[in-house]
Amino acid sequence: MDDSAEAGFRDFATTSAAGLRRFAYLLCGDWHLAEDLTQTTLLKIYRSWRKLRHDEAIAHYVRRTLLRTWLDEKRKPWRRRESGHDVVPEVADGTLDPAARAERLWARTVVQRGLLEVPPKQRAVLVLRYFDELSVAETAAVLGCSEGNVKSQTARGLAALARIVDRLEPGKGLKIA
Structure with missing residues (x-):
């Protein structure tokens, strides 16, 4: 790869890595696996960088590559025996009202836990x-x-997520729409 293509990929990776990692986390629910998926996706993109059209469609291609990488990872037999049910530490945000922050944190945690139980195709659409x-x-x-x-x-995923959230936190009345 020539220097200009290398610089172009480096700029692309720098600007999109955080968003890809967040997307991967929302799919898999594990920050470490999300980092691995992001790195694997960027490696795949790097290998085909010269052949890609560099327009707005590249974002769709990268997301699709990440989604397929995640689905491939889920299909691995050794992965089926593991389950990641650890609590992810939250970063404090001093700008929020403490009462509002607690409610927002509750909703975020419940939705993230619920997303992990939604079927993969529906989860991908919701994310x-x-x-x-x-x-x-x-x-x-x-x-x-x-x-x-x-x-x-989307409709099926939202309905499933609403049922799961209600099961996880009955009576809280979280509205998903």
């Missing part, structure tokens, strides 16, 4: 739509499916 704030069309492009499929998976 892309509501955490990465992609449109239905953009989500369909990333997943390589129809917009109708994205809409149905």
Whole structure:
């Protein structure tokens, strides 16, 4: 790879690594695995960097690569025996009101725990739509499916997440919409 392509990839990796890691965490629920998935995805992108079109479609390609890397990781037989149910430490945010922070922290924890129980395809759609704030069309492009499929998976995923959250924290009344 020539120096300009190398510099272009370095800039791309620097600007997108944090977002990719967050996306990976929302899929898998484990910061260490999210870091591994991000690194593996960036390695795959690096290998094909010269062949890629460098336009707005590259973001969809990178997300799709990360999603497939995660799905491949889930399919590994040794992975099925492990479960990551450790509590992720939260970083304190002094700018929030303590009462509001406690409620927000509760909602965040419950939703993250609930996301881990939603089926993988529905989880991917929910993360892309509501955490990465992609449109239905953009989500369909990333997943390589129809917009109708994205809409149905979103509805099913939200319904499943609502049932799971209600089971995890009955009577709290968390609204998911």
